[in-house]
Amino acid sequence: CALRCPPNSSCVNGTACRCAPGFISFSGEIFTDPLESCDDINECGPPSPVYCGSSADCQNTEGGYYCTCSPGYEPVSGAMIFRNESENTCRDVDECQHRPRVCKGLSVCINTEGSYTCQCPPGLEFSPEDPRHCTDVNECTSGKKPCHSSTHCLNSMGSYECHCRPGWKPIHGSPNGPHNTVCEDVDECSSQQHQCHNSTVYVNTVGSYTCHCRQGWEPKPGFWDKQMNTICKEISFPTWTAPSGIKSQALSHFFNRIQDLGRNFSSASVLNTVQDLVQETGDLLETPGDLKTLPFSEQHFVVTNLLFGLENVLRGVSKALPKGSFTFNSSAGIELSLEVQVPSYRNITLIQKQTKMMLTWDTVHDSGDSGLAVVGLLSTPGMDRFLVEAPLVLDAEELTTLREIHMGLLQETSHILLSDVISAFITNKDTENLRSPVTFVFQHEEDPALTVITYVGLSLSLLCLLLAVLTFLLCKAIQNTSTSLHLQLSLCLFLAHLLFLTAIDRTESKVLCAIIAGALHYLYLASFTWMLLVGLHLFLSARNLTVVNYSGINRFMKKAMFPVGYRVPAVIVAISAASRPHLYGTSTSCWLHSEKGFKWGFLGPVCAIFSVNLAFFLMTLWILKRKLCSLNSEVSTLQNTRMLTFKATAQLFILGCTWFLGILARVMAYLFTIINSLQGVLIFLVYCLLSQQAREQYRKWLKRIRKTKAESEKYTLSSRTMSDGCKHSE
Numbered sequence: 001c002a003l004r005c006p007p008n009s010s011c012v013n014g015t016a017c018r019c020a021p022g023f024i025s026f027s028g029e030i031f032t033d034p035l036e037s038c039d040d041i042n043e044c045g046p047p048s049p050v051y052c053g054s055s056a057d058c059q060n061t062e063g064g065y066y067c068t069c070s071p072g073y074e075p076v077s078g079a080m081i082f083r084n085e086s087e088n089t090c091r092d093v094d095e096c097q098h099r100p101r102v103c104k105g106l107s108v109c110i111n112t113e114g115s116y117t118c119q120c121p122p123g124l125e126f127s128p129e130d131p132r133h134c135t136d137v138n139e140c141t142s143g144k145k146p147c148h149s150s151t152h153c154l155n156s157m158g159s160y161e162c163h164c165r166p167g168w169k170p171i172h173g174s175p176n177g178p179h180n181t182v183c184e185d186v187d188e189c190s191s192q193q194h195q196c197h198n199s200t201v202y203v204n205t206v207g208s209y210t211c212h213c214r215q216g217w218e219p220k221p222g223f224w225d226k227q228m229n230t231i232c233k234e235i236s237f238p239t240w241t242a243p244s245g246i247k248s249q250a251l252s253h254f255f256n257r258i259q260d261l262g263r264n265f266s267s268a269s270v271l272n273t274v275q276d277l278v279q280e281t282g283d284l285l286e287t288p289g290d291l292k293t294l295p296f297s298e299q300h301f302v303v304t305n306l307l308f309g310l311e312n313v314l315r316g317v318s319k320a321l322p323k324g325s326f327t328f329n330s331s332a333g334i335e336l337s338l339e340v341q342v343p344s345y346r347n348i349t350l351i352q353k354q355t356k357m358m359l360t361w362d363t364v365h366d367s368g369d370s371g372l373a374v375v376g377l378l379s380t381p382g383m384d385r386f387l388v389e390a391p392l393v394l395d396a397e398e399l400t401t402l403r404e405i406h407m408g409l410l411q412e413t414s415h416i417l418l419s420d421v422i423s424a425f426i427t428n429k430d431t432e433n434l435r436s437p438v439t440f441v442f443q444h445e446e447d448p449a450l451t452v453i454t455y456v457g458l459s460l461s462l463l464c465l466l467l468a469v470l471t472f473l474l475c476k477a478i479q480n481t482s483t484s485l486h487l488q489l490s491l492c493l494f495l496a497h498l499l500f501l502t503a504i505d506r507t508e509s510k511v512l513c514a515i516i517a518g519a520l521h522y523l524y525l526a527s528f529t530w531m532l533l534v535g536l537h538l539f540l541s542a543r544n545l546t547v548v549n550y551s552g553i554n555r556f557m558k559k560a561m562f563p564v565g566y567r568v569p570a571v572i573v574a575i576s577a578a579s580r581p582h583l584y585g586t587s588t589s590c591w592l593h594s595e596k597g598f599k600w601g602f603l604g605p606v607c608a609i610f611s612v613n614l615a616f617f618l619m620t621l622w623i624l625k626r627k628l629c630s631l632n633s634e635v636s637t638l639q640n641t642r643m644l645t646f647k648a649t650a651q652l653f654i655l656g657c658t659w660f661l662g663i664l665a666r667v668m669a670y671l672f673t674i675i676n677s678l679q680g681v682l683i684f685l686v687y688c689l690l691s692q693q694a695r696e697q698y699r700k701w702l703k704r705i706r707k708t709k710a711e712s713e714k715y716t717l718s719s720r721t722m723s724d725g726c727k728h729s730e
Contacts, residue, residue, distance in 0.1 A: 008038040008063065022063030053088030055114065072114035106134040106158075123158030150183040167207035199232040216267020216320035237262035237273075238316035243305040246298055250289030254280060258313075270320040274336070275328050277317075281310055282330030285382035292385070299386040310378070311425040314338075318374040319427070333381045343373045352377040355422045356441040363436050364426040373427045383421035390417070443588070458497045461680030465494040468684040477693040481558065485537055486687050488565055489530035493680055496523035504589050513585035517592060518577055521584070521602055525569035528609045533561050535613040542620040569605075576601040 005017035009025075012018045018030050019038035025031045043050045043065040044058035052058050052067035059066050059081075066081040069090035075082070076089035095102055095116040096109035103109045103118035107126075110117045120126055120134035127135045139146050139160040140153035147153040147162035154161045163176055164183035170176045171184050188209040189202045196202040196211035203210050203226075212225060213232035219225045220233050240262075242255040257280050265273050284291075284306075291302060314336070321340045328336040337352050343365035350357040357377050364373040422442075428434065472479070472487040503516045576598070577584065583593035592599045688694045 003032065003034055006037045008040075020063060051085050052082070053085035053090070055090040055092075056082075056085075056088050070114060104130075104132045107132065121158060123160075146179060148180075148182045151181050165207055167209075195228065197229075197231045200230050214267075215322055216270060218319060235267060235317065235320045237265040238313045240309040240313050243301050246294070246302055248290050248294065248302075250284065250287070250291050251302060254284045265317065267320040270317055271326075273317055274314065274321075274326075274338075277310065277313060278328045278334050278336050279330045281306065281380065282332030282334040282382075285334070285380065285385075286332035288385070296389050299388070300390050303383055303386045307380075307383075307421070307423055311376075311423055314376055314378070315374060315425050315427065315429075318376065319372055321372075321374075323372065333379075335379045337377045339375050340372050348375060350375060350377045350424075352379050352422065353420070354443040355379070356443075357424055358439040358441070359426075360436055363434050363438060364428060375426045376424065378423045378425070379420050380423070381420040384417040387417050387421075441587075455501065457681075458501055462494060462497055462501075463680075464684035465490045465497070465680035468680070468688055469494065471684075471688045471694055471697075475694055475697040477697055478687075478691055482534075482537060482541075483687070484558075485530060485534045485561060486683060488561070489527060489534060490680070490683055492523055492527040492530055493683075496520060496527055497680070499523065504591065506590055507585065507587060510585060513590040514581065515584075516590035517584040518573060520590065521576070521592060522569050522573045525572055525602065525605055526566060528606050529569050530561075530565050532609045532613060533565055535616040539616040539620050542623045572601065572605060 003011065003015060003017060005011050008020045008023045009017045010020065012030060016030050016032045017036075019025055022041055022043075023038035024041055025036045025038050027033065027036060040060075040062055042048070042060045044060045048058070050058055050065060050067075055070050055073040056067050057070050059068055067083060067088065068081055069075050072093050072095070073090040074093050076091055077087075079087070079089075082088060092111075092113055094111045096111045100109075102116065106124055107118040107120055110119055118132055123137055123139070124134040125137050127133045136155075136157050138155045140155045145153075146160060150164070150168060151162040152165050154163055160179070161177045162179055162181040164170055164181065167186050167188070168183040169186050171182050174180070174182045176183075185204070185206050187204050189204045196209075199214070199217065200211040201214055203212055209228070210226045211228055211230040213219060213230065217232040217234050220231050223229070223231050225232070240255070240258055242251060258277075261273055261276055261280075291299065294302070318338055318340060321338065323340050323342065326336075326338040326340070328338070335352055337350050339348055339350060341348075341361060344361045347358065347360050348364070355377065357375070359375065361373055364375045419442075424438075424440070426438075468490045469487060472483045472490070499516065499520055504520070506516060507513050580598055583598040585591070586593050592602055
């Protein structure tokens with residue numbers, strides 16, 4: 001062959017080369033280029049006409065190929081290799097039969113087409129550490145809650161069981177253990193399966209039972225109520241002995257009756273016992289007999305014994321009462337309010353006359369007592385007669401406050417108890433370490449007659465002050481320095497009285513109440529300041545009857561009255577508000593708080609003003625008295641002097657000098673209220689109705705009103721006449 005053929009080829013006709021079967025060159029099967037080579041044909045690679053059939057794989061070889069069964073399959077004929085689909089006898093191999101231990105542990109082999117899988121049985125799952133190893137699933141803690149709520153779950157290897165809880169049983173037709181078990185409560189009381197002591201009553205609970213002390217019974221020491229092992233004893237009458245060293249037949253008789261009540265006490269008669277306790281105490285206070293002859297110190301000792309002893313006995317015997325609210329009264333006026341309940345966290349409020357007690361039941365409950373909780377509020381009128389010269393016991397802060405208010409007069413003053421003695425008691429004897437505070441609200445009764453007088457008098461004053469303001473503004477004939485002063489006084493009093501009537505009790509909002517209190521503080525101080533200026537003007541006017549210098553008075557008053565009348569009160573209120581703003585407004589009224597002498601921000605200037613005005617009043621009377629003695633027969637001068645004398649007398653009320661009645665004893669309260677609530681009426685009477693010029697102006701206004709009314713009626717009549725004439729002409 002003239003041409004040298006490459007490997008895997010043979011010479012053809014001496015001039016060309018042919019690739020062997022299964023090989024091919026770049027030019028094709030036959031080529032003449034000596035540089036070409038024959039390369040293997042990949043019959044298994046695409047595109048390829050070779051198809052081995054399903055479940056078989058094509059395997060390429062040098063210059064050829066063959067077919068084999070895919071992994072997981074085997075030939076039925078036994079021949080491991082074949083050439084085409086017609087020779088394919090491949091079928092699935094069942095690895096689970098050929099290799100029984102192919103899956104580890106508790107996993108189960110599942111054959112698949114051409115392969116197999118390992119699965120965990122129900123109740124098991126593959127371990128995160130070894131994905132081929134099965135571990136138990138705890139259905140009871142997996143959060144799925146497979147059991148009914150009336151059962152509890154018990155886990156087992158690969159499963160779980162639902163069993164009835166203690167004190168429960170399967171419902172009719174439901175076995176105990178399977179997944180669908182449903183249970184119901186066992187009533188130990190009706191089935192007599194309880195073990196309660198005969199001193200208790202058994203109470204069935206869900207899944208169990210408890211033993212309760214009977215009404216009027218309490219747990220024995222070392223036992224707790226409402227337990228399975230509770231043992232109770234009947235509540236006994238607490239010991240109450242007479243104070244030692246006191247010789248009194250009335251007191252001995254009282255304690256003999258108390259001993260009789262104790263001997264005859266039983267839980268069934270607890271209501272009568274409490275009523276008898278209240279009645280016996282009331283009888284002793286109403287008719288004390290020889291107790292009143294005892295020295296004061298022994299009377300104080302007896303009262304202390306009565307208060308503590310009565311509270312202790314009531315605290316003890318009240319536990320025998322059934323749950324609920326009770327009220328007991330004596331003919332002497334003693335009142336007892338009781339509340340008996342199971343301890344809880346809800347609030348409770350007891351009201352006794354003008355006293356309110358607010359607390360929570362967990363505060364009342366004694367931590368060492370599991371029975372009923374008792375709270376009581378006791379009002380004992382008549383105790384005050386045994387507390388004459390009793391020392392006033394206060395803590396350091398309260399004593400300091402009281403001394404500030406009364407300016408150090410406590411040492412020279414004996415204290416008198418004006419209100420009833422109010423005492424409170426609760427089941428918990430450790431009142432020094434309560435879980436939460438107990439709040440007491442004390443209200444003093446207001447005299448309804450004084451309230452009516454105040455509102456009627458102030459309402460009448462408002463009307464008169466309004467008329468006075470209109471008169472001072474519109475009546476030009478009487479406008480001078482005096483009427484200017486009284487105009488400002490009337491305006492301030494009108495605004496102060498109006499705010500007092502409408503907003504003194506608006507305590508819902510602390511901020512609003514403080515603003516109202518500040519406004520009242522300023523308006524009343526301004527009113528008193530204008531009273532001072534009116535008094536000064538009256539004194540200067542009387543003095544100038546002898547000096548004759550009216551122009552000097554007017555110039556001085558015009559310059560001084562507005563700065564003094566409005567700025568001085570503003571400065572006082574500003575200082576008070578800046579120093580203690582939280583003391584504006586109280587829990588009962590929108591006025592100044594009495595704490596730390598704060599009220600003296602009002603009382604101090606007021607006392608100073610009516611003291612100065614009283615001095616002006618007395619000096620004015622002295623000047624007028626001298627003038628009347630030295631006057632000649634000049635009529636006009638005599639008339640002016642007499643008018644000034646009358647006005648000076650009226651100023652005793654108008655200038656606020658009668659406000660000193662407010663700091664005296666209660667017997668002056670009516671006189672103080674009547675005079676000062678009618679202050680506006682006096683201003684209108686003296687400076688408007690008794691003024692000849694003002695009366696003349698009133699007459700002119702009335703004539704003008706009548707004339708206008710008559711003209712209006714005449715015009716109306718004329719219009720009707722013309723209208724009737726037009727109708728007749730038609």
